[in-house]
Amino acid sequence: MNDSIKMAKLNNQMKNPVVALALGFFIPGAAQMYAGSVLWGVINLVIIVVCAITVIASPVSFVLWLVSMFMGYKGTKKFNDNLLSAAEASN
Secondary structure (H helix, E strand, O other): OOHHHHHHHHHHHOOOHHHHHHHHHHOOOHHHHHHOOHHHHHHHHHHHHHHHHOOOOHHHHHHHHHHHHHHHHHHHHHHHHHHHHHHHHHO
8 A cells, every 4th residue: 555545544544633633622531532432431520520510629620621631642652653653564
């Protein structure tokens, strides 16, 4: 197969970290779900919503929301790195 075709397929499979941040900003845990950690994304969504509902734990919810966005961003970067290393190993 042609190298340009391989690169096009590889770029199509890669995930955008900025999209992960945007998803995580609007829906807590969505960044982790986008990065491939669906279970952790759902767990974060439930924990953040429960903490946000309780008035006392709302600052904790804000911190968890920021951590969730960061972990989704890092997870997307790790997904892309694993994808690139797998592509290099196959060559």
